[in-house]
Amino acid sequence: MTRVPNVLKLVVAATLIAGIASEEVRAQTSRLDASGNVREDSYIRIPLSVADQKYAAIDGGRMKDLVREVTQISLANRNDETRYWGRIAGTRGEEMAREWVEAKFRELGMVDIHTQEFDLPTQWFPGSFDITVEAGGKSYSFESLVPALRSNATEGTLDLEAVWVGTGSTADFHGRDVRGKAVFIHSIPAPGSMGHSAGAGWEGAIRRAQDEGAAAIFVIYGISDNFTIWQGLGGGITVPGAFMGYADGDVVKELIGKGQAVRVKMRVDIERRDGLKSASIFGTLPGATDEDIFVLAHLDGYFQAALDNASGISVMISLAEYFSEIPQAERRRNLIFVGTAGHHVGSPGSRWMHDNRETALANAALMINAEHVSVRQTVYWGPEMRMTDIPSPRRWWVNGSDLLTDLVLDAYRTFGVAVWDHIEDRAAGEMGSVARDLPSIQIIRSPEIKHTDQDIPEWIPEAGLEAVARAYAKIIDEVNTLDRSALQPKQRISGR
Numbered sequence: 001m002t003r004v005p006n007v008l009k010l011v012v013a014a015t016l017i018a019g020i021a022s023e024e025v026r027a028q029t030s031r032l033d034a035s036g037n038v039r040e041d042s043y044i045r046i047p048l049s050v051a052d053q054k055y056a057a058i059d060g061g062r063m064k065d066l067v068r069e070v071t072q073i074s075l076a077n078r079n080d081e082t083r084y085w086g087r088i089a090g091t092r093g094e095e096m097a098r099e100w101v102e103a104k105f106r107e108l109g110m111v112d113i114h115t116q117e118f119d120l121p122t123q124w125f126p127g128s129f130d131i132t133v134e135a136g137g138k139s140y141s142f143e144s145l146v147p148a149l150r151s152n153a154t155e156g157t158l159d160l161e162a163v164w165v166g167t168g169s170t171a172d173f174h175g176r177d178v179r180g181k182a183v184f185i186h187s188i189p190a191p192g193s194m195g196h197s198a199g200a201g202w203e204g205a206i207r208r209a210q211d212e213g214a215a216a217i218f219v220i221y222g223i224s225d226n227f228t229i230w231q232g233l234g235g236g237i238t239v240p241g242a243f244m245g246y247a248d249g250d251v252v253k254e255l256i257g258k259g260q261a262v263r264v265k266m267r268v269d270i271e272r273r274d275g276l277k278s279a280s281i282f283g284t285l286p287g288a289t290d291e292d293i294f295v296l297a298h299l300d301g302y303f304q305a306a307l308d309n310a311s312g313i314s315v316m317i318s319l320a321e322y323f324s325e326i327p328q329a330e331r332r333r334n335l336i337f338v339g340t341a342g343h344h345v346g347s348p349g350s351r352w353m354h355d356n357r358e359t360a361l362a363n364a365a366l367m368i369n370a371e372h373v374s375v376r377q378t379v380y381w382g383p384e385m386r387m388t389d390i391p392s393p394r395r396w397w398v399n400g401s402d403l404l405t406d407l408v409l410d411a412y413r414t415f416g417v418a419v420w421d422h423i424e425d426r427a428a429g430e431m432g433s434v435a436r437d438l439p440s441i442q443i444i445r446s447p448e449i450k451h452t453d454q455d456i457p458e459w460i461p462e463a464g465l466e467a468v469a470r471a472y473a474k475i476i477d478e479v480n481t482l483d484r485s486a487l488q489p490k491q492r493i494s495g496r
């Protein structure tokens with residue numbers, strides 16, 4: 001590590017004080033990249049112990065390259081008209097991600113590489129849409145404004161009076177007539193989470209708007225930036241609706257705040273596509289016994305989907321690369337890697353494992369789900385959500401013995417994988433349906449950028465990718481010193 005001499009720090013400080021363009025500062029520091037951001041290789045990393053030196057082969061820079069390769073697949077499937085693009089389940093984008101994973105499996109010399117296909121139920125896609133806000137003789141259209149995921153089409157073009165209800169509490173709705181109008185709700189995200197206040201189980205404002213007779217519902221998502229998000233309005237919402245970003249929503253708020261007449265013209269076509277298919281891809285690094293360890297990562301995602309789930313795919317491939325270098329005789333168990341099908345449309349791949357657990361999981365010792373593993377902690381600074389240089393702590397899940405739980409948490413601590421203070425009561429995400437069928441582990445983080453156009457590689461810290469993959473590698477090594485009986489959760493006492 002190079003230390004910055006004090007004299008240089010003074011030069012840097014003096015340059016900043018003088019207000020000179022930071023070009024010169026960059027030239028003098030090895031800690032900032034060309035954009036003036038803290039370099040990824042300057043992030044906090046826990047030094048490896050002598051015993052863990054072997055995990056140095058798992059490298060965050062290499063892992064970030066894998067993330068970029070997967071996000072490139074999304075960019076190749078961009079659609080600027082509907083803005084519904086990425087590695088969308090049932091489309092070429094998801095299929096290309098599967099082909100990319102399959103090619104990696106082949107390069108690594110895996111055996112029993114095969115796909116498992118699923119028929120998808122009728123799938124929702126936005127057709128063409130045209131939504132404008134009209135006020136003071138001007139017409140406004142907004143880049144972040146897209147129909148809500150799985151929302152209904154309009155009957156022709158709606159022409160509606162706009163009404164602002166703040167965050168949409170009962171107090172906001174009190175004495176306000178929203179019947180037949182376009183209701184604008186400002187939804188506050190839980191900082192660090194894609195959960196937001198207008199949804200069910202929180203303020204319930206979307207539901208309230210429909211119950212009060214709204215003709216259309218507009219949800220302004222966030223307290224910063226201008227995210228385009230693919231997000232549903234919630235169960236039972238049948239009126240058409242849309243999401244828009246904070247900055248665009250602010251424009252509507254200002255227009256309504258002037259007291260002038262504000263109207264919304266809204267036409268949304270929806271396509272329902274039948275006959276689409278999704279598939280999981282399997283590859284195996286054979287071990288010395290007939291017992292199995294599964295590593296899952298879901299393939300599909302919205303927009304670039306760097307966190308959700310190029311980050312998990314990168315961990316899966318990196319584990320495969322690492323263990324492919326270990327002689328088969330020293331790999332106690334088969335490592336079965338699965339890029340799973342259609343996560344955002346019902347997870348048929350992992351559901352199949354649950355439905356066929358008596359056979360498919362008969363010899364399973366452990367399942368690891370690699371999903372949303374490494375994202376920068378966010379901070380809000382004015383109307384901007386800022387990135388920090390530390391991976392955000394994750395929710396975590398272990399289904400297994402106390403021994404397994406300790407072993408897993410010790411590995412997280414060893415490599416600096418921060419987690420929440422308490423285990424989740426269920427495994428969120430792709431592994432949800434199958435997690436209780438066998439010893440299973442995961443960490444997962446779902447921040448504000450999830451399902452938005454901002455789920456880009458810049459949000460994914462190399463140091464976090466590396467720490468998680470190293471921790472999972474060590475967990476696999478340690479689990480392979482234990483018999484399956486030592487990993488199983490305690491039997492539930494009957495009647496509880």
Ligand SMILES: [Zn+2]
Binds near residue numbers: 298308343371429
């Ligand atoms: Zn996901």
